[in-house]
Amino acid sequence: MSRSTRLFEVIQLLRCADQPLTGRKIAEMLEVSLRTVYRDIAALQAMRVPIDGQAGIGYLLRPGYDLPPLNLSPDEAEAVFVGLALLGRTGDTALKRAAVSAGAKISAAVSSEKPLQKSLLAFYASGWNALPDTAVELSVLRTAIREARKLSLCYRDQAGDLSRRVVRPLALLFYIESVVLVAWCDLRSDFRHFRADRISTCSLLDDSFAQQASVLRARWRASKGLS
CATH class of the missing domain: 1.10.287 (Helix Hairpins)
Incomplete structure (x- = not known):
């Protein structure tokens, strides 16, 4: 999370809170260190964001301060x-x-x-789904797609055979019965689809494919007749 995004999130948390939020609580919600929260609060106060409170007691955003409205019908x-x-x-x-x-x-x-x-x-939606459990966090797959970074993964196919692949993740497909990773497979030099529940391990690599990501994604979409 970038610093500007984090500062925005701090403001949003304080806007939605109905009681003072401690620095520790904010740190837990943003998954950052307590020191980072204190530094961000100080930075926002220096920018004249009306935040009241202090370390150990909690923080509140004074009434009257708001961000630009969200204009939705x-x-x-x-x-x-x-x-x-x-x-x-x-x-x-x-x-x-x-x-x-x-x-x-x-x-x-x-x-x-x-x-x-x-x-x-x-408006409510049932939490029921038929998705099988996965051994990997889907957030890792989303991060790889967002940052256009290669993934190293171990994959077990329908026959139960295990293989190791280095792939360029392009999209996630959410079906009723499975989540599928769309990727360019370096081993096969072609597009491949990997069920998330058959990925036994995966790790983000430092290798970036940012310059090819848009082209590969467009090629895949065209191959599926997607606009």
């Missing part, structure tokens, strides 16, 4: 809320935590539109 807000609720079915715990956080931000952003804010409480 009722249909758009409800569509996003339903989509966020459905993320619970992906089996990706990090995405689920992010969905809860994003939902709170949307609810806060439309607080001035009381009927819309109340309607958002009327």
